[in-house]
Amino acid sequence: MTASLTALRAFDAAARNGSFRAAAADLTVTPTAVSHHIRGLEDQLGVKLFRREGRDVALTEDGRRLAHATNQAFGLLDNAVRSLRRxxxxxxxxxxxxxxxxxxxxxxxxxxxxxxxxxxxxxxxxxxxxxxxxxxxxxxxxxxxxxxxxxxxxxxIELSPVAIASQDFIAKQGPIERPEDLLSLPKLHQRNHWGWLDWFEAMGVATPDMLHGPIFEDANALLRGAAESLGVIIGWLPLIDQDLAENRVVRIFDERITPTHxxxxxxxxxxxxxxxxxxxxxxxxxxx
CATH class of the missing domain: 3.40.190.10 (Periplasmic binding protein-like II)
Structure with missing residues (x-):
């Protein structure tokens, strides 16, 4: 006997949310209905899919296997429906x-x-x-x-890298006169270290085998960190023109680097x- 799509959808929502109550909110049904569907699914399959942990639930090994399959299956269905609608x-x-x-x-x-x-x-x-x-x-x-x-x-768009920081950060760190001075300062990175590595290479500065500092995916997070004096970052012209114009950050040097990204x-x-x-x-x- 094939498990019902309704029960599988309830299970998938509970697996994603780690909670019958949150799954019920996703599906706009009651937590009791979600629990009923999952209990019926467990009886039909002859395995336990969840361990109850207070108000939350955790997947068993069998539950993880089924969750992987339902996530893929419902993901394909949702993508197909959205594609048809678009x-x-x-x-x-x-x-x-x-x-x-x-x-x-x-x-x-x-x-x-x-x-x-x-x-x-x-x-x-x-x-x-x-x-x-x-x-x-x-x-x-x-x-x-x-x-x-x-x-x-x-x-x-072509992007040119420039070293930027807040005026307060520069004042606290003392005079920054040469590009190599930045090697010892706190640096924030976007996605990986290539932005800084390309910048140092363009400025003729030899770098150590590895640069340090936290890595962020979102450049907006880096700009906020720089504006709040948390470190030096690579900014990308022309995307930071407004930040420079409003003095949220300032350029440390007047470098002119061929676009790298x-x-x-x-x-x-x-x-x-x-x-x-x-x-x-x-x-x-x-x-x-």
Whole structure:
């Protein structure tokens, strides 16, 4: 006898939330209904799926195996439904990082709206290769080193690195006169150490085998950390023009470095046949 989809959906929600009450809120049913579905599923399968831990629940080994399968299965179904809905209403889903979305894309949205009123643009957080939801995105705007990108990559923006910090941080650290002075100062990193490594190389400074300091994915978090005097960061021109103009951070040197990183446009193969996806790609490239 095949387990009911309703029971499996209740189990999946409970597995994701670690709580029958939270699962009930997700499904807009009562916690009693969730518990009833899961108890019936356990009876049908002849295994325990959860261990009760007070108000919370924890998956058993059998529960983890089933949760892995339901997460994949319902994820595929949800992605397919969203894709069909977007196709029906000419929606295009764009994956982009938060700083690009806020500092570059948002100021241009009114132009897109005026010229493409029939297309509904959905901007979602950036995804990395292999992420489960990557197939549910039509256009990916990725941030990476220019040297690492394929020769046929469609470049949207080139970014030049500059060392920035708050005025208070610079005052407390004493005079910073040479690029090598930054080696001993607290540094914050975005995604990996390449931003700082490329900057030091461009400035002719030999670096140790490993740089230290916390790594953040979101450049907005780094900018806040710099503004609050927590360390020196690499800022990317032209995305930080407003931060510099408002003196939230300042440039430590007047360096002029050839762009090392950039944003690149990649249209997923599933979206290339749709005219609205091609229109969004063309619009993005026209803004560069």
């Amino acid at each position: 196709s029906a209403r000419k929606a295009v889903r764009v994956s982009a990082g938060p700083i690009l979305t806020a500092r570059w894309l948002m100021p241009r949205i009114s132009d897109f709206w005026e010229t493409h009123r029939e297309i509904e643009l959905e901007v979602v957080p950036a995804r990395h290769p292999g992420a489960p939801d990557r197939e549910n995105v039509d256009v990916i705007i990725s941030w990476d080193r220019i040297a690492d990108m394929a020769s046929d990559a469609v470049k949207l 950039g944003y690149f446009v990649d249209v997923q193969h599933t979206g290339r046949a749709r005219s609205e996806v091609r229109e969004v790609e063309e619009w993005l490239i026209a803004q560069s």
